[in-house]
């Protein structure tokens with residue numbers, strides 16, 4: 355089926371006002387997932403559709419200003435409502451993820467979902483979905499969602515609230531247009547969003563200028579006391595313990611972006627942040643140029659993602675995680691990195 359036919363079928367499905375819709379982001383939603391959820395729910399509002407936003411965990415504070423995001427139902431504190439809506443819903447929208455496995459504790463329920471699935475995403479190797487819009491070339495799910503909305507309903511339906519949400523996703527997923535953002539099309543979409551009333555300063559203010567003092571101090575602590583740069587490899591590692599997170603009054607999203615900072619050093623080609631959370635240790639990988647850190651995350655750390663930005667997690671003590679990273683670095687740098695500068 356061509357994209358055009360998929361859009362036509364989706365539009366027909368959405369013409370039924372009795373249809374109930376569940377919108378679901380990936381676990382630990384980021385700016386792109388939250389922006390896409392916000393924009394899509396606002397679109398459904400404009401179309402007069404009944405939707406709910408369900409999340410397996412919580413949206414971080416810095417994204418809760420996005421319209422409709424604070425109306426999300428978390429499976430952690432309202433599991434009954436999530437289950438009930440999924441029983442009644444005929445359409446499940448997977449945003450910014452390519453597999454139900456990225457839905458955390460919601461996965462066992464969404465695996466049994468019998469309705470149709472709409473996927474809008476930009477990660478490689480998408481699984482299933484009735485209506486699939488997946489393109490790894492776009493900057494973000496929000497960029498792809500813009501194109502879908504414009505093609506299906508026309509640009510005019512995009513009001514400033516939708517435009518702000520879409521831009522929030524494009525901006526955060528590209529590190530303020532520093533990576534994953536070399537296609538002219540991305541800037542044409544941003545230009546359209548500005549013309550449709552998007553408030554760029556307001557979005558930037560919410561996303562980047564409302565940091566707490568403790569968050570800024572945690573960033574400083576990571577760079578000054580925690581970051582190491584390997585001698586053998588152009589690799590920076592930032593391991594953070596649970597006690598340190600508590601000391602700096604950590605809130606979800608507070609370490610967002612820290613892993614990118616070591617890449618400012620010329621010699622560093624790969625940066626990995628390893629964070630000890632309640633039950634698991636989380637890995638966040640970043641790289642420059644052609645270096646595919648998603649392959650490293652997939653092979654050793656139970657994760658995956660994009661070429662230059664990937665994640666993973668393991669149920670091992672933090673020091674063993676750091677050790678595994680150092681040991682597997684030999685494999686990764688010899689197999690996948692030609693230019694080690696060093």
Ligand SMILES: [Mn+2]
Nearest residue numbers: 386450495527
């Ligand atoms: Mn994304």
